[in-house]
Amino acid sequence: MKIICLIKFIPDVEDFKYDYERNVLIRENMKQILNPEDACAVAFALTVKRFYPSTVIEVLTMGPQSVSSKMEEILRLDVDHATLITDKAFIGSDTYATSRVLATYLKSSSVDLILSGTHTLDGDTSHVPAQIAEWLELPHVSNIISINMNSMDSGRLVLSVDHDQTIMTFAVPYPSVLSLSKDSAFKMPYVRYDDLNKEVSHRLKVIDCAQLGLRKEEVGFDGSKTQVVSTFVKTMTKKDKTEVKIDEAGLQSVIDLLKEKGVLA
Amino acid sequence: MKKVLLYLDKNRPQDLSLFAASKMLVKDEACIISAIGYQEDLPLGNSVYDEVMIIDEKHVMAYDTMNLTALLKQIQHVHHFDIILFPSTPLGRILAPRLAIALHVGLVADVTGIDAHDGIVELIRPAYSGKLMAKILIKGEGPLMMTLRPNIFTYHSEDVKQTVYQTLKKHEPKASGIILLETKQKVAGKDIRDSKVLISGGGGVLHQFNRLEDLARVLNAVVSASRRVVDSGVAHRKIQVGQSGKTVSPKLYIALGISGSVQHIEGLKNVETIIAVNTNKNAPICSLATLVVEGDAIEFIEKLLVKIKENNLNFKEETQ
Ligand SMILES: Cc1cc2nc3c(=O)[nH]c(=O)nc-3n(C[C@H](O)[C@H](O)[C@H](O)COP(=O)(O)OP(=O)(O)OC[C@H]3O[C@@H](n4cnc5c(N)ncnc54)[C@H](O)[C@@H]3O)c2cc1C
Ligand SMILES: Nc1ncnc2c1ncn2[C@@H]1O[C@H](COP(=O)(O)O)[C@@H](O)[C@H]1O
Numbered sequence: 001m002k003i004i005c006l007i008k009f010i011p012d013v014e015d016f017k018y019d020y021e022r023n024v025l026i027r028e029n030m031k032q033i034l035n036p037e038d039a040c041a042v043a044f045a046l047t048v049k050r051f052y053p054s055t056v057i058e059v060l061t062m063g064p065q066s067v068s069s070k071m072e073e074i075l076r077l078d079v080d081h082a083t084l085i086t087d088k089a090f091i092g093s094d095t096y097a098t099s100r101v102l103a104t105y106l107k108s109s110s111v112d113l114i115l116s117g118t119h120t121l122d123g124d125t126s127h128v129p130a131q132i133a134e135w136l137e138l139p140h141v142s143n144i145i146s147i148n149m150n151s152m153d154s155g156r157l158v159l160s161v162d163h164d165q166t167i168m169t170f171a172v173p174y175p176s177v178l179s180l181s182k183d184s185a186f187k188m189p190y191v192r193y194d195d196l197n198k199e200v201s202h203r204l205k206v207i208d209c210a211q212l213g214l215r216k217e218e219v220g221f222d223g224s225k226t227q228v229v230s231t232f233v234k235t236m237t238k239k240d241k242t243e244v245k246i247d248e249a250g251l252q253s254v255i256d257l258l259k260e261k262g263v264l265a
Numbered sequence: 266m267k268k269v270l271l272y273l274d275k276n277r278p279q280d281l282s283l284f285a286a287s288k289m290l291v292k293d294e295a296c297i298i299s300a301i302g303y304q305e306d307l308p309l310g311n312s313v314y315d316e317v318m319i320i321d322e323k324h325v326m327a328y329d330t331m332n333l334t335a336l337l338k339q340i341q342h343v344h345h346f347d348i349i350l351f352p353s354t355p356l357g358r359i360l361a362p363r364l365a366i367a368l369h370v371g372l373v374a375d376v377t378g379i380d381a382h383d384g385i386v387e388l389i390r391p392a393y394s395g396k397l398m399a400k401i402l403i404k405g406e407g408p409l410m411m412t413l414r415p416n417i418f419t420y421h422s423e424d425v426k427q428t429v430y431q432t433l434k435k436h437e438p439k440a441s442g443i444i445l446l447e448t449k450q451k452v453a454g455k456d457i458r459d460s461k462v463l464i465s466g467g468g469g470v471l472h473q474f475n476r477l478e479d480l481a482r483v484l485n486a487v488v489s490a491s492r493r494v495v496d497s498g499v500a501h502r503k504i505q506v507g508q509s510g511k512t513v514s515p516k517l518y519i520a521l522g523i524s525g526s527v528q529h530i531e532g533l534k535n536v537e538t539i540i541a542v543n544t545n546k547n548a549p550i551c552s553l554a555t556l557v558v559e560g561d562a563i564e565f566i567e568k569l570l571v572k573i574k575e576n577n578l579n580f581k582e583e584t585q
Contacts, residue, residue, distance in 0.1 A: 011393070095362065096371060119358075122393055124509075125374035127362035130330065134366040139331050139442045142359045158446065161328075163355050164503075165456075168328065169447040176442075179359075183502065225371025225404055229387060231397045243546055246560035251572045254540065257556055261517050261538055263462055263484055264578045 001152075003045045004058045004109065006102065006116040006129065007038040007074075009067045032067055034074075036182055037117025043186035044147060045115060046078055051149060056080050058109075062090060062101050068204060075200035076191045087209040092221035095123070099131030101219055104212050106136060113157075114177045118142050126179075133177040141172055142179040267291045270346040271314075272337075272361075273302035274354045283350045284313050285420035286413050289379045290348055290386060301340070303327060311425045319432045327356060329441040334363040336433070341368060346408050353412035361412045371403040373411045377512075377531075379418075391508055391531055416458055416512045417534050455487050457504050462486035463515045465506060467529075468493040469522015469543065470562045474500060477521065480566045483573055485580035489513065491523045507532035521562035525550025 009032035034042075042059060049055040058081040059074050061067060071082040085105060093101065106114065114136075116129040126142065133140035143162045151158035156171040162181060172178070180186065209219060217223060244250030258264040269291065271283040287298055299316040300307060307317050318340070325332045337360075341349070349364070351357035353375045365372035378389030380400070388411055392399040403409055457463060464481045466474050468491065477488045490500040492507055506513055508531035519540045523529060525548055533539075533553075541554035542562045551557045558565055 094371065095374075096365065099362075099366065124391075125362070126358040127365075127372060127374060130359040130362040131366045133331070134334060134363040137331070139329070140359060140363070141328075141443065143355050156444070161355075165451055167449045167451060168445060169449075170328070171444040171446055173442040225365075225369075226373060227402045227404055228392075228399050229402050230400045231392065232400070233397060241551070241554050241557055243551075243557045243559060246558060246565050246568055250558055250560075251569055253556060254558065254569060255572060255576065255578070257538070257540065258484070258517075259578075262581055263486075263517060264573065265581045 001048065001052060001055045001112045002058070002110065003048065003055060003113045003115060004060050004106065004111050005038065005041045005045050006114065006132070007042065007059050007061050008035045008117075008120050009033065009061065009063055009070050010035050010120055010122040032070060034070065034188075035117050035120045035122075037119065037180055039188045040180040040182060040184050040186045041115035041117055041178075042074065042077070042079070043188045044180060044184070046189065047149070047186060048152065049078055051152065058083060060102065060105065061085070062093075062098060065206075068206065071204055072200050073191070075203050076195045076198050077189060080203065082204045084204065084206045085208075085212065086206060087219070089209045089216045089220050092224060093219055094224035094226045095125050095127035095131060096225045097219050097223040099128050099135060100223065101209075101212065101214065102128070103132045103135030104214055105207065106132065112174045114138070114175065116177065116179045118144075118179045118181050129177050129179045136177075138175055138177050139172060140177040140179070141170060143181045144178055145181050145183045146185070147178075267294050267296040267348065268344065268346045269296055269298045269348045269350070270340075270344070271298065271300045272349070272351045272357065273300050273306050274352045274357050280352065280415050281313065281420040282413060282415055282418040283352060285418035286350060286376075286379060287348060288420070289418065290381055290409070292381055299344075299346075301337075308428070310428070312428045313420070313424060313426065314428050315426055316429045316431065319430065321432060321434065324433075326441065326445065328445065329443055330356070330360045330363050332441055333360060334367050337364050338367045340433070341408065348407075348409045350410070351412045352415050354415065357412050361410060365410055368408065368410075370405060370408060370410055373401050373403060376411045376413050377417050377534075414512055416514055419514075419535065451503070454503075457487055457489045457506065458511055458513055460487035460513075461516045462519075463489045463506075463513060463517070464519050464521065465489040465491065465523060466494055466500075466521045466562070467491035467523030470494075471497055471499060471522075473563050476563055476566055479570060480519075483570060483580065486517075486519075491526075491529050505532075520550050520554070521565070523550055524548045525553065 012031045012033050045057045057079045060083045062085040065086050075082050119126040145162045146160045148158040158171050160169045269287045297315045300314040301318040351361040373388045375390050376388045380387040387400045464477050464486045466477045481488045489504045489506045494500045495505045508528040512532050514535040516537045518536045521542045539554040540556045541550045542558040542565045546559040
């Protein structure tokens with residue numbers, strides 16, 4: 001079984017830098033973390049490999065060169081290959097262009113399962129996996145909260161999905177695109193102590209736009225179908241407010257307001 | 266004449282926010298608004314829609330987004346809609362992006378604001394974890410596609426049209442590949458989006474969160490929570506208010522021990538009145554509140570319950 005995990009390193013949202021003039025996030029030299037749901041996807045792949053040691057796991061990301069050290073950290077787990085697709089031409093790619101780049105690479109690889117997170121914390125669109133599934137004409141299931149390991153070799157994978165009001169259980173064929181929710185119980189293991197400094201760079205493949213056979217106009221700002229025109233910080237409108245304490249008078253004003261609003265009578 | 270297609274989703278068929286958003290997008294121009302979905306999610310008889318298209322479950326199921334996309338693509342090639350809108354529900358969020366690729370158009374996710382002027386449509390959505398709002402333009406010929414956050418756009422008129430109904434038969438059924446084995450209703454508990462009064466708790470009441478139920482019962486309200494409480498495992502994610510939770514529009518929101526981070530506030534839309542109970546009267550939530558109660562939230566619950574009892578007060582039935 002060959003599994004490819006789509007992973008994205010995202011700016012640590014607590015400390016983000018933004019180029020207000022060009023309307024792009026400054027990704028170079030910035031603290032990056034693995035998107036939490038993508039970590040669930042990698043953790044699930046590692047679980048599969050524990051049950052079925054012949055499983056081959058590849059992690060795939062499109063991002064800046066600077067994430068290569070992060071990719072190496074993941075290679076120190078039981079992950080076999082890592083692929084970083086990177087090119088200055090990709091800057092400004094929206095989800096249309098991003099999914100096109102990733103799908104172009106995936107078309108050339110034979111794979112049984114493509115795993116991803118349901119959404120990222122920075123972009124938070126949930127577009128990329130669905131769009132990749134469309135480019136590749138594969139079934140896609142998202143918001144996965146549990147996967148039945150016993151179904152792995154039955155030809156279809158049995159898994160459960162959170163659909164707001166209902167939990168649905170599906171049997172899904174191979175190959176498919178599966179997006180895991182953070183409510184799935186898969187947790188990334190720690191790197192074994194002996195592997196902390198393991199040399200893994202030979203298992204990291206770096207690919208650029210030309211090697212994928214894509215033209216520059218098909219990616220980045222030009223290849224995108226949406227454009228961020230501006231960003232702004234939301235300001236809260238101040239209201240006339242009353243301040244009270246938890247005493248007789250304070251509680252009376254709460255009661256009065258509850259009555260005025262028709263909550264109590 | 267603008268042609269608009271609205272995909273009505275399983276979860277919230279009664280929601281008119283897509284309709285409201287389409288009115289904001291077409292502005293004063295004449296338009297035909299069509300809704301598409303599955304029988305049980307669609308209106309019956311006359312409705313706000315000009316036309317309703319019913320998808321036959323025998324041909325394609327809602328969760329089979331691959332084949333549903335193929336069907337919607339076919340429909341688009343016949344009808345040439347100018348605008349196609351989806352709710353940003355779990356299914357809408359994965360169906361819309363597939364269709365966007367099939368039609369080779371841009372897509373904006375989780376839109377919370379629309380700014381249509383001089384023939385330009387700018388879409389507003391939270392970005393970078395709600396730290397910023399982004400204004401986004403869709404390039405190209407269209408159709409204009411987006412997913413919209415439920416509960417944000419509201420529609421009030423009672424206008425009803427003579428709706429034309431049509432069952433879609435032409436689509437060739439395909440082997441879906443995905444087999445549905447079981448559907449379980451989640452233990453119901455009222456949806457926080459449907460409650461007129463919410464008693465919401467945050468980090469300040471984390472350790473006695475269940476006490477909120479006592480107040481909720483007496484006020485005929487529903488309990489909701491900030492993400493701090495949900496992440497600590499004390500409350501279920503389905504009652505989380507905020508950017509990564511649900512958007513709510515109650516008449517009254519009682520915030521107990523909630524600081525009021527931008528991500529939390531993002532989930533409060535058209536809330537009439539906020540009562541904030543906080544040990545810190547300068548917490549950000551307090552600047553949005555009509556009434557700020559400075560003090561311990563659990564003490565507040567206890568003393569308020571006593572006072573309500575003393576005064577022999579009862580909730581009014583119609584608050585829910
Ligand atoms: C990508 C992203 C998405 C997010 N999405 C959401 C979201 O959807 N919803 C959400 O809520 N958050 C969200 N957050 C988290 C958000 O940033 C805050 O961390 C969170 O809202 C804090 O919750 P809180 O205000 O309840 O807790 P705290 O920040 O711990 O605040 C506790 C408050 O209680 C007060 N307090 C303390 N003790 C008492 C007491 N005894 N009585 C009364 N008051 C007391 C304190 O003064 C303080 O104001 C998100 C964050 C990120 C990064
Ligand atoms: N640049 C990227 N490289 C690899 N995977 C990605 C990238 N962007 C998004 N993904 C995957 O798509 C999922 C959803 O992301 P998004 O569409 O940004 O919400 C993520 O959890 C990742 O698994």
